[in-house]
Amino acid sequence: MGMERETDRMNAQALELRPPAGVVLARSLLPVLGAVGLAVVLQLLIKPMLGDFYAKLLLDIGTNIILAVSLTMVNGFTGQFSIGHAGFMAVGAYTAAAIVYYGSHRIWGDALVHGGLLSTMFPGHQAPLVTGADLLFFAALIAGGVVAAICGYLVGLPSLRLKGDYLAIVTLGFGEVIRVLLESQTTEALWDPEQIAATPLYELPRYLGGALGFSGLPFYSSLFWAWLGAGITLLVAYRLKESSYGRAFLSIREDEIAAEAMGVHTTRYKVRAFVLAAFFAGVAGGIFAHTVGVQLNPRELGFQKSFDILIMVVLGGLGSISGAAIAAAGLTVLPELLRQPPTIMGWPLAVIIPVVVIWVLLSRRPVRTAVGLVLALAAWEAMRWFARERGINLSEYRMVLYALALIVIMIVRPQGLLGIREIWELRRPRRLAAAKETAATGESGRAGGEVSL
């Protein structure tokens, strides 16, 4: 009896406390419009200023942010360990690719770029802002996400009921199964318009290029799509983390037994996080498949790729959305920088100095952070000097240096760059640290009291 009354009271209160519909609409939609606006600005204004190389790098950063932040929803929020994210990416990539490739053939008779200005990385592209091909591409991305999400459900439901490391094994297996399945298909990809027109729709998914890769896809992925995806993924992750619904995800990571005892249906929540993550991985796969310079190949989306994403999440700090995004950006840029390590003297200082200052200001131990960052920059210059003196071509040691950097970062910050916090929460712990000290002394005082009893 008492229970019903209490519940009614809270729900009645919830009804009463609802803000006006207009306010809700604005708060709900403005960030989405902001993401669209940012993506349009990046595509139309920033891209022409960057040049091909840096524009492509920025595109890859966007795609990797989608991947890392979506994996954060599983590994960071619910504390489960999924290591087959590239498998969902592959599902999304091939689904989207098949729709775009064969869709284009059916509609336009070829698979050339028919997109508008928002869907191209080519500088001299003449087209209206948006065309029908953009809608086809958008639909293909969503379809890729949905198919990946369905796979996520099928994989997640049995394995997330179990506690422990089963999920890691199952997801690893899933990723490999997808790769092998795609590789074992016929290497044929239809290209003759008449043949394509003659093949029934359900037969087409067999012709995906197999082990040779699916070539001839139109390059629709642009800064607009990658960063729209990144913006929406970030928004969804943030809104989940900052809601009572999403906090149930976190409670599973914190203590699964306690979460269950508090009424959290842990399996259901784990599966939902997993399905959502798979959806975004599928979308990222679709974007990846249509990126300039990418030839969609099952080998590209094997467990190596899964680990790349996992490293971003762990490096950023398990559970930190901003950490995952920053790590995704950093680890996309680092291997490229190591190709031809540029000096930090000169114009890069204009970027580096503000980053260092902000980092130090946000840090809990500013002196330590400042010393660490200066040492890292000095090490970079020393490395360049050493290579020049000895005549070593650093780009040959690119992946060794990359791995070395990862090892050093994980030794210095085992909890990841940001731990479980967000970047805007970094300063908060200072107060908590003080509280911790009083807690520790209070506890020992109590323990002493206990002994004398």
Next chain:
Amino acid sequence: MSADLLLDVDGISISFGGLKAVSNFSLKLPRGRLAGLIGPNGAGKTTVFNLLTGVYAADTGTIRLDGRVLNGLKPYQRAAAGLARTFQNIRLFPDLSVLDNVRIACHLRAQHTMLGAIFRSRHHYGEERAITEHSLELLRLLELDDRRSEQARNLPYGDQRRLEIARALATNPKVLLLDEPAAGMNPQEKRELRDLIRSLRERFGLTILLIEHDMGVVMDICERITVLDHGVIIAEGTPEQIQRDPKVIEAYLGAPEGAVAAANGEGG
């Protein structure tokens, strides 16, 4: 009479391998009762809690809450049915804030959806505020509201115990199972805890089952006490009856000839 019977545990048992951890445990709690469950270390008290809350499935026997059979239900379903607990070895959500610990537990009565959270529906905002207000109310009641934004792991021990109680209350329970709430508390805190438990029962109309080693607390606040030893109930009755029960004295202090020595040791 039977309408008043809220928690009805009838002959539950569980064995782990060959070890019978709890055998034929029965307990009847009328609505509003404040009962104690005591016994020496390893007697199976926490195992009983784990059986009641569904962490373990009972091999035999039935558990009824308000007439509804709980056997076969998962822990989260039993929490929804009105069974809340605290943990002997504190199990808070350590990295989350004090407020979030309680807000998560409000989740059972929330009507939120994933899409509502993602799209930020009107209902989402209203409910979020209601949950926050309700949680703050509970924190005020347990004198934790000025610590609301601290990480749970940073709280002093006594505060952590009280936060566990606040969190359990947020699930809106009918029956509250407290597993050694006084452990690690100093005499002052223990006195406060007794008053707190009594006042919570009044305020929320709770039925409470308490595991506790501190006899001062148990004998003072419990109306009925069940004594468990080696997984078997050896006595049941009022605090006065339990204190005089020879079997209980034997379980705690050993056989009569040993009891003298132990009593001497205690006296010094």
